[in-house]
Amino acid sequence: MVTVHIPGKDETLEIDHLVLDFNGTLAVDGRIKPGVADLLKELARNLRVHIVSAGTFGGVDNEVQGIPCVLKILSGADQTGQKARYVEELGAEHSACIGNGRNDLAMLEKAKLGIVVIQEEGAATASLLAADVVCRDVVSALQLLLQPLRLTATLRT
Ligand SMILES: [Mg+2]
Incomplete structure (x- = not known):
């Protein structure tokens, strides 16, 4: 569990699960971004x-090999809902959820902590507005969870 206390809101986030979108978030053009695998292993x-x-670009299972994670491949319609x-x-x-696209909106909204990342693909404006925090890239986003005092500083009121 990662615990983050939010002064002002007098709230404590107790995060057990981290759910990440792949393309545009962990990967660019289907290839996992540098530094991401090590940060995920630490988390x-x-x-x-x-x-x-x-699975837009295929080969996701190869890209995430060695990362201790549950891989969920979506198929069919309504991936936002899925x-x-x-x-x-x-x-x-x-x-906590990290994503960038329009189909990440609902999970970002529902999660206790939603982080949207911009990086190469950009972020869907609607998803950005549904998130709690906006990061320029996924490395910064993952580091927020490794150093929760950064999150406290961003979210306190
Ligand atoms: Mg995406």
């Missing part, structure tokens, strides 16, 4: 890591 000591992907339901089943109250 996996305290959190259950879940990677959800529509991602959100996945988070609900895990327990949205104890989940």
